[in-house]
Amino acid sequence: MIALQLPSxxxxxxxxxxxxxxxxxxxxxxxxxxxxxxxxxxxxxxLVSDEDRSDREEALARLAGLNKTLAQYSPKLVVRGAR
Incomplete structure (x- = not known):
């Protein structure tokens, strides 16, 4: 099968x-x-410091809350965080 790469x-x-x-x-x-x-x-x-870890977890919690709002409107709008 040939996959075509369409220009954006x-x-x-x-x-x-x-x-x-x-x-x-x-x-x-x-x-x-x-x-x-x-x-x-x-x-x-x-992995560097406890402050970065807690800040990252707080940011992930805020992202999860925002994603709940987005998923209620359309599940395709959910934003993924970096891993």
């Missing part, structure tokens, strides 16, 4: 605005916050 096509801003207008505000805010939390989790090194 940028989405026009008007389409993004139209899609975002159909999603509730709390879900959009949760998606943005979850994306930031996911990036924040990458900064911590849990």
């Amino acid at each position: 096509v940028p989405m026009p801003d008007a389409v993004v605005v139209l899609i975002a207008s159909q999603i509730p505000e709390r879900v959009l805010r949760a998606e943005m916050d979850a994306t930031f939390e996911s990036a924040d989790i990458c900064r911590y090194r849990p």
Whole structure:
């Protein structure tokens, strides 16, 4: 079987605005916050210090809470943290 690699096509801003207008505000805010939390989790090194470990666990807990909001709207919106 041949797998085709299709080039990614940028989405026009008007389409993004139209899609975002159909999603509730709390879900959009949760998606943005979850994306930031996911990036924040990458900064911590849990094996280096106890402070980093506790900060990482707090960030994971916040991400889990935000993901509950996202999953209620659509399970496909769940943001995964770094492993």
